[in-house]
Amino acid sequence: MFIKKYYSQKTETMKTGIILSFIFGVFSLALQAQDTKAIRVKADTDLKYAIPVAERYRYPQFKEGTVSFFNAAPATAKLNYNFQLGEVQFLSLTKDTLSLANEKTIKQIQIGENIFYYDVAHGYVERIATYPKAYLVVKTMFKVAAVEKMAAMGKSSATSSIREVNMLSTGNSSVQKLASKGDIVFSKDKLYFLMDLNHRFYKTTKGGFLKLFPTHKKAIEDYFKAENLDLENEDHLKKILQFCSELPQ
Known part of the structure; x- marks a missing residue:
């Protein structure tokens, strides 16, 4: 209820769509040997349905959580972290899946026993270790690990030159179709940071x-x-x- 109150303006405050460009040398054969969780997406597939739900979210089901704000009372709802979008989402009263807005006002988010923070430069991170003067936090998202050329007979070739892929995120719990003339391989990427007690970030x-x-x-x-x-x-x-x-x- 409280989440709905604070975030019912989501469609009015929709974040400007950001095109994230990833340029990688293609190494899909090596990647398949090293990362069994790599996900191959066929050319021109709607990304919204390409990544299985089980791989898309931090938790198998939305869990009870609390959003704490800097200048407002905390709010509770069923929450989950979406690796694909890099957003914390909640279930509305009508069971719609929506993303939190106005992230700058959020102090921290607790989902089950886990704590998440939002940073303008780094997005959402999860606290994985606590020490007297610092936290170890991690940002987990899907990234484009390899792009394959479309070979003869409409088949995707495992060897390719460097390619550029555009992924359009609307910031409103959705992504648009990837335009690519070949299969795309996604992998789950973890980026670690040090964070002091004042929420300032440092490289590891x-x-x-x-x-x-x-x-x-x-x-x-x-x-x-x-x-x-x-x-x-x-x-x-x-x-x-x-x-x-x-x-x-």
């Missing part, structure tokens, strides 16, 4: 850790030299944050 690089913990630069530099760290590995990022959090204040 050595420089990002040094900025987040500026009084311990020497100790952090030595730690990075001593450890074999993969800064795209979630467990390694947690390990570094744990080390930084245990440094003397």
